[in-house]
Amino acid sequence: MIKRLLIILLLNLSLALAHAEDGYRLWLRFDPIEAGLRTRYTQQIKGIHFAGNSAVQQTAKTELLQGLQGMLGKAVGETKNMAEGVLVVGSPQSSELVASLQLPQLKTLGKEGFVLTTTTRQGRRLTVIAANDDAGVLYGVFHFLRLLQTGQDIDKLDLVSAPRLQRRVLNHWDNLDRTVERGYAGFSIWDWHRLPGYLDPRYKDYARANASIGINGTVLTNVNANAMILTPMYLEKVRALADVFRPYGIRVYLTARFSAPVEIGGLKTADPLDPQVQQWWKDKTKEVYQYVPDFGGFLVKANSEGQPGPQNYGRNHADGANMLADAVAPFGGIVMWRAFVYSNETPEDRVKQAYTDFKPLDGKFRPNVLVQVKNGPLDFQPREPFHPLFGAMPQTPLMMEYQLTQEYLGQATHLVYEAPLFKEIQNADTWAKGKGSTVAKVMDGSLEGHTLTGIAGVANIGNDRNWTGHLFGQANWYAFGRLAWDHTLTSSGIATEWIGQTFSTKPAVLATVRNIMLQSHEAMVNYMTPLGLAHIMGYGHHYGPAPWWDKAPRQDWLPVYFHKADNMGLGFNRTATGSNALEQYHPEVRRQWENPATCDERYLLWFHHVGWKQPLRSGRNLWEELCFKYNEGVDSLHGMQSQWAGLQKEIDPDRFAHVQMLLGVQEQEATWWRDACLLYFQTFSKMPIPARYPQPAKTLDYYKSLRFPYAPGN
């Protein structure tokens, strides 16, 4: 009785004394779990046998002990014996006990996979977390903790998991002055100025969070690169970060500015075929590896948006990539060479240019080069068809690049769960080797038998206390990691995991929050760029609607270039009668999309200039459908708002208010998008907004007059 009283009091007090729910802990909360479950788990985990003592396994052990203590409310003791109810953790090399279990599942797991299994040895029931190597042990521990956090049954575990992609990497577009390009969560978390002497505790927490979802690499610097990162003063700082990340299985990568040999090397050229240049990169790379022995390699944006590259010297992308690949190869490094290129001069349809440049280079890259391709051919729009390079370069491993930071997806204030966007791309069929040649199979190497594989997510992380600015931005970081590990996971399943770890495992909370998340991407597409529209955001900062914008140094930065509205209709003709970007897709794909009648209406205006009065599948004509979709987007948001409002009693007040306020901002901005876009497109369609929809509150001139010179992330 007194014991029960104590526990109740303890729990109450812990709530009273807890700090504000500021979101800092992400999905790694490990608070006391519900009493019934706690009792069960406590009986199932009576002690821990954990023999490994490498840095990574020590990390795993600490995480396991702390996580269990947090959730179970008391420390679980360590044991050397194989007693009943012991949790055995380790690899055959690090643990005699694990070795003695002779688990057959280990054979196919590689270095990072793990087994969670319940077994009986000498009549004693054991729970086992086993792997072939340190990293697998770490990932197994985090997965086991996740099972407990989400209230899963651990009585008869029989789970085998290994990553489908090798390099699971965040790309930070973080500058040395701590600004973050397209960052909406404050300053960069890399406090370069105070490194290496001051190690922000955040660095470790960043590493923990990544390790818990299987991310094993981080590119610290912006793809619009600064050569100074390769100077000794900064390499000292990079080393300090790498030292913090290493025990969490995370490797550091850097962006290489192609002109670095000139800028910091004192050479007259950066020509990749110049022997002095090649030697400079070899020497520089060797120096980098002296600071960071497990350095991952270089990420390069070259000859794109003003960045220097091999084309400055009449060379091609393979020449540039291979030079760097040769420099890192002796140390086991890789080069991630971005395919996001578009020429400064060529008037060709911008979405065609990456394919034009890279397709002919297939087979010309060194084996330690990954070509990093954005999900779509334009630039991280709310919706794009898959990038035509997927399936077009069979001899080259392609690395997917997703953008977690919401540059075009509502930026700092919109709740948009991105997993459905990622899944839509991964599930798309390239038809490269017949039906079923999905983008996922290109990405994971299975389609062409590549062994070097990877995926990149442009980070949405900043120094905001909750890491991502919007609390639900955390879900995108989480989903990226989980999908990078296993792209067969579902959007819904990942959401369920994240909600359970972040908010609550109560079925009603799970269902409501998941419902909000799963509809959020489609809602955003509808109120911003329905029916295949793209890139009609504000010029430069990409905040808010500006489909009317027609002043820029180049055509293909202009909304009017992308939507091509005129008195006849709306949309970009990319069929054979237009830019013929469609020719870059395999015939089966092309055939479906080249005919407006069979084209997926989600991509309709991406590929076709459609007449305003053209009837669509709904029976509504294009103008009516546009009105319908914009209103549908805003309506979805009202639904999301009221669903969230219903959670007031289930979510702590801090996080509840945070999300509620942001949904309010999102609702205002969605309305602004709808009204501004419809008023503008109406100047071409010359038809009224049907009376059943709310009419715009302001004039088109008002929306056109708005200016946001200090929109973040620009």
Next chain:
Amino acid sequence: MIKRLLIILLLNLSLALAHAEDGYRLWLRFDPIEAGLRTRYTQQIKGIHFAGNSAVQQTAKTELLQGLQGMLGKAVGETKNMAEGVLVVGSPQSSELVASLQLPQLKTLGKEGFVLTTTTRQGRRLTVIAANDDAGVLYGVFHFLRLLQTGQDIDKLDLVSAPRLQRRVLNHWDNLDRTVERGYAGFSIWDWHRLPGYLDPRYKDYARANASIGINGTVLTNVNANAMILTPMYLEKVRALADVFRPYGIRVYLTARFSAPVEIGGLKTADPLDPQVQQWWKDKTKEVYQYVPDFGGFLVKANSEGQPGPQNYGRNHADGANMLADAVAPFGGIVMWRAFVYSNETPEDRVKQAYTDFKPLDGKFRPNVLVQVKNGPLDFQPREPFHPLFGAMPQTPLMMEYQLTQEYLGQATHLVYEAPLFKEIQNADTWAKGKGSTVAKVMDGSLEGHTLTGIAGVANIGNDRNWTGHLFGQANWYAFGRLAWDHTLTSSGIATEWIGQTFSTKPAVLATVRNIMLQSHEAMVNYMTPLGLAHIMGYGHHYGPAPWWDKAPRQDWLPVYFHKADNMGLGFNRTATGSNALEQYHPEVRRQWENPATCDERYLLWFHHVGWKQPLRSGRNLWEELCFKYNEGVDSLHGMQSQWAGLQKEIDPDRFAHVQMLLGVQEQEATWWRDACLLYFQTFSKMPIPARYPQPAKTLDYYKSLRFPYAPGN
């Protein structure tokens, strides 16, 4: 017994479950206090009678109830009766009970002062927090909580306190893009982009912190001003902040860009004597007050460092200030007009120029104008003599401007407690009306009978989790507020309060941390700019030593201009044979400083060019003294490090490590300062660094080669 056990367990658990000690809570921690004290306080505060229901009093009540619950471990109940042991809080207007007490102390307290007293009525012992108005109640509550936090006896309270200065204001040099000029604690806490829809919980916590130390105003925007803050889009955002701050007794002020009538008003001129311009400011001010009815007024930097101002139109500072003063006067607003001016052309000694411009204007300003004067005549150096305008403008109220952010004081990484710097200035005697005419008496209006008074602190606050980047930066914010309230408080006393609230009230901890704090300013002066040296920091960013720097658009931004080292000696001759800046001080001050033999050696090189072999009071010649001082500075730092190391068991590991790492960086930088400066000055003195001191580790060329293009705050 069970009760004791419970309490022990509760306390242990609260520790175990508490989040990392990230410094977010500042000095407002309100954790459970030591058991003996808790018992005593619990007996002394048996209930609370708090009748006020204004927004400010509601704030005070919430703070009181939460603070007591936190410290005492249980809620204190409210009561309507005047029972034994009741804590009575309120003003005579808001509380019949307080009115009935007829406290004579209230007469002299004004609106913001308060009484804390123990009294007996009808045989019942009462503790009373009383004030004439809401703000006083709030300040009284926070002071009462502070007494408990620091373990003071509250048995026989008899305390009366009222602020000596009216406007106690933070100046945020925060830009609309969230960068902070001279900020070393991350991004601006004002998330303009997401305002007004999203209210960061930090806004309220900022207001709490300020209210707890009596700060009653905040200038939200940079003195290098942006006119956009005065447009409706931003005024909506300003209103949202003002609404959060108001219940904490805090008024919002803005910086006014002098050319706003041209930039956002469409006028052709900003001439302050132009009736259209005057009308524009009147209309704009009226508009501002529609958004923020208790708007405090404008802060202006004009005709300084490229900012526009009245001199662009052939007018003077009084013309400019009075125009704005007339605009805000109908609403009770004030104008804070900065005296930090130096001409773009005049080759006059820069430290003389504010006096030259402003002294002739004495008596010409409207009564609602405060002229805001930096503590010294140059620019927030580690040490400067007091500004000669103090005591030189008897008919004008002068507002002191201190810089809390450590632009020249080690920036992001140095532990420097600034109260001794502030006190040194305040205690300086201007001799304006004979002996005892201290700067403090100018500031508080008592010397000349001014009733409008104020003080400004350039904020050191950013979005770093601990607010100030360096945990000890919090002490400077705290000390500013406490000294703004009562400039007679001592540096040591304020440190004791802050340490007690922030770390521990254990005597050994108090003594050690206080010792570190009290020596830190002198240490920094010694390792950076001893003996009256100034402004020899890196060009532009002001990070690190660069006494050799000799390239800038203007002479008086150059270290070589300020130290004037040559083969003869070192220092700036400001006597009658030099720039004669000394003539701006009253004769008694001048006489002391114009003779090197009587001049305070702390200011020696500020006023004199001294020969390298000139013996100083220590018996050492100038070169030897310079070597001595630089080494003394570094030695002090070693002492501070070892003292901090001794606190490992007394301070939580998070905060202990934070400070320890930063002291490590500071030690490296102090050594760098010493070695770089001595090597450089040695090229003039031609004498060796005495062998008893450590010799520089690198060459002068090495130090001169260092570049820091991404030093923060620039």
